[in-house]
Amino acid sequence: MQEGDGSAMKLMMFIFLLLVASQGVAQGDINVVGFNCYRSGSATEVVRKMTDLIAGRKYTEISLLLSKGSAAEQFLATIVLEKLSTLEQYALTNNEKKLMMKIKNSNLKIEVCSGCTNFDKVRLRKMFVDKDFLGSAECLDSVLVSGKP
Numbered sequence: 001m002q003e004g005d006g007s008a009m010k011l012m013m014f015i016f017l018l019l020v021a022s023q024g025v026a027q028g029d030i031n032v033v034g035f036n037c038y039r040s041g042s043a044t045e046v047v048r049k050m051t052d053l054i055a056g057r058k059y060t061e062i063s064l065l066l067s068k069g070s071a072a073e074q075f076l077a078t079i080v081l082e083k084l085s086t087l088e089q090y091a092l093t094n095n096e097k098k099l100m101m102k103i104k105n106s107n108l109k110i111e112v113c114s115g116c117t118n119f120d121k122v123r124l125r126k127m128f129v130d131k132d133f134l135g136s137a138e139c140l141d142s143v144l145v146s147g148k149p
Contacts, residue, residue: 031070032045032072033047033072033075033112050080071124075127081096104125104128
């Protein structure tokens with residue numbers, strides 16, 4: 001680049017910022033709950049991980065997420081185990097029920113997404129007010145039937 005070539009410098013800076021921003025989204029995805037995110041309408045990493053656990057019937061691993069997982073994993077583990085219990089495919093222990101109640105009343109915030117531009121931070125307790133938060137119930141029903149989100 002030559003001196004005075006401001007447009008080339010701006011273009012390079014724009015490309016750099018675009019690359020940095022896209023890396024941030026890709027790496028930050030692990031704690032974002034979303035069933036139809038980004039331009040592609042795909043599930044986030046944590047949702048795909050939970051889908052794999054459900055498909056593999058790894059319910060014990062899902063249960064462990066109630067106490068050892070991130071807030072996003074705790075949310076998903078709670079709705080998955082409750083649904084499995086309702087379908088009589090999993091028997092909840094008293095300890096799991098206590099952990100779920102604690103999660104449902106938690107003020108921890110998690111990032112959620114819907115579509116390509118709707119990102120927000122929401123308290124766990126608010127997420128449990130709506131039985132189909134961000135389409136979670138519909139997605140979960142689909143996963144339990146087909147094994148895919």
